[in-house]
């Protein structure tokens with residue numbers, strides 16, 4: 333079937349009463365930016381965003397983009413008819429004829445309540461013509477083919493379940509604010525960034541670079557991850573911050589068993605500083621309780637205390653298998669599992685504290701010379717990339 337339009341459905345935006353039109357506007361803008369050159373036009377109709385295809389629209393590419401755009405709960409390739417009931421009948425019949433099926437149903441909906449037929453009447457009139465012409469049986473519960481008719485104030489959209497696809501839902505990126513995500517190159521943190529995208533946040537990624545032989549390999553991985561994560565949120569900013577000078581100081585001042593906790597506190601302080609520059613309202617990590625030694629409740633308490641901004645860890649209650657399954661679905665898994673030797677394992681104790689104590693952490697940090705200016709300096713020397 334040669335479709336002319338795509339009808340985009342969203343669910344959560346619809347409940348945000350007062351802000352509805354702002355949210356819709358942001359979704360529209362995001363779709364326009366992501367699909368530039370693929371579509372003739374994109375516009376709003378009551379409760380929907382509509383894309384007008386042109387002859388050369390690359391359907392597979394478009395589908396790939398819409399499936400990855402937060403805020404879209406689903407989308408349907410469709411035909412358009414005028415409000416004339418004869419035109420609707422002819423369009424629905426043409427659509428039905430393009431499929432092989434045994435049973436069918438007509439599901440009609442009106443966003444334009446002034447239309448002369450109500451939904452039930454439309455269903456009945458259109459159902460009759462499909463039944464009489466194609467001799468297929470009507471099944472209201474589990475039809476093979478579900479033909480949808482949506483009457484708007486201007487045009488009527490006709491589509492079926494066969495060319496309707498699920499989106500990732502949630503809220504459009506940039507509708508809720510900006511957060512910073514601490515991106516390590518492992519499996520978890522990119523998944524965290526994606527989760528925040530789904531909740532409408534624009535995510536700025538920050539990678540802290542340790543002083544090690546494998547820096548180049550990790551950096552390549554971080555670039556590839558950002559390139560991929562861009563497909564969920566559009567233009568993506570990445571900071572790479574050198575940790576080596578801070579690390580040398582910490583190596584002197586911090587006993588081995590507390591290094592991991594204090595390294596991570598300094599990472600958070602770096603992110604907090606960047607968050608301030610970016611007017612960002614929160615920090616995101618890939619922590620999950622109990623996954624590694626740094627992620628016991630006691631240690632997370634010691635680590636998160638370093639930040640005055642809220643730290644969001646959307647994977648906190650997920651099992652590793654669940655995280656892996658999301659990372660496979662979003663495509664980061666294959667990049668995250670690329671092997672490289674663990675860069676700081678040789679500097680961390682073999683027996684790190686699993687129950688860190690905040691008063692001990694604070695006492696150790698007293699001995700770290702000019703911590704604030706080291707952080708300031710590291711941030712001022714950060715490299716910034718755009719994807």
Ligand code: ATP
Nearest residue numbers: 514515516518519520521538539540617618619626
């Ligand atoms: P990941 O969680 O990304 O798979 P990981 O499992 O190795 O990494 P940890 O090393 O314990 O986990 O790190 C926990 C969290 O700390 C990460 O999810 C990430 O948010 C942050 N983090 C760790 N290392 C870095 C780094 N080099 N740069 C930025 N953030 C980091």
Ligand code: MG
Nearest residue numbers: 518520618623
């Ligand atoms: Mg982890």
